Amino acid sequence: MLSIKVIHKSNDLPQEISQKDLVDFLYEHLGRFRDTPSAINKAIDYAFSTKRGKGGFVILAFAENKLCGVLVMNKTGMQEYIPENILVYIAVDKSKRNMGIGSSILQEALKISDGDIALHVEYDNPAKHLYERCGFTTKYAEMRWHKE
Secondary structure: OEEEEEEOOHHHOOOOOOHHHHHHHHHHHOHHHOOOHHHHHHHHHHHHOOOOOOOEEEEEEEEOOEEEEEEEEEEOOOOOOOOOEEEEEEEEOHHHOOOOHHHHHHHHHHHHOOOOEEEOOOOOOOHHHHHHHOOOOOOOOOOOOOOO
């Protein structure tokens, strides 16, 4: 049976799970689509922030009392021209994929989010199909310029 918990503050994390555990889980299970542990940690810090213009939430999924999925949503502090939320990370334990866990935590995020949601996904990421099934559409191609 799948259990889902929405976390808004680091103090609300289950006693047996630290923020480092979340970073490690995401780093491992995002695979080739992952960011650095430092970047993942910053996104979680941002989600848990109480500062004006920041915030968000983390969703944890448990199967048989074991962490099997994590989603990180950040508020953008904007609306209309940029969606109010950005889905930064969603990952499911490699051994538990294709069991509806990703869909369950994404549906929970859609239900509790205030406003629209944006996300970045690479064209060859298998999760792209999940996002499309849940109603996400492609609006823009993202381009980046890196200052060196």
